[in-house]
Amino acid sequence: MTNTGPEAMGRPSDLPARGLAAQPAPKVAALARGAADALCLAATPVFAFCAVLALPAGEHGMHAMADHGGAAGGSMALMYLLMSAAHAGAWLRLVAGERPGR
Template sequence: MTSPVSAAASAHRDGIVAARHLARWLALAAAPTFAIMAVLTAMIGDDPADMLCAAGHGSVLGGMVPMYLLMSAFHSAAWLRLIAERRGGGGG
């Protein structure tokens, strides 16, 4: 029979493992979500938010589509880490 203290410690460890697992999947969801948002924004276009976000007037990075593409690129680290682990290069 396990003591209440060891049962609580085990439940705490299980909660930490579950939280880490959820965080990993959420990290994997970010890049494709932003990529989909970029495609949808490019297809739909002419949104009033584009006027607000295009403050650069002529800047290559003005508007929502480039912003979503940059956010997708910045959040791709989770995918690169997953690919490296699958290829056996996950040293950490």
């Protein structure tokens, strides 16, 4: 019979195995949650700003839309608006008084 326990992997049997399922340190977990919350809150205004930038501007924009069948900047602006709406949940939770990461 071969030994397949912790001793076979070079560690004593009384030490817990650390792998992907191991819990991170509390400070690291809090930092990761804070970064995730900030990214969630940043997504909506960034996509809204991109939508404004993607709108066709003036006469040049009209020529570009005509050359591409009317969908040059308009479809990108629409896509950015939809992405902004899709990421608005974090802001709605914040306005409702909940923490963003919940």
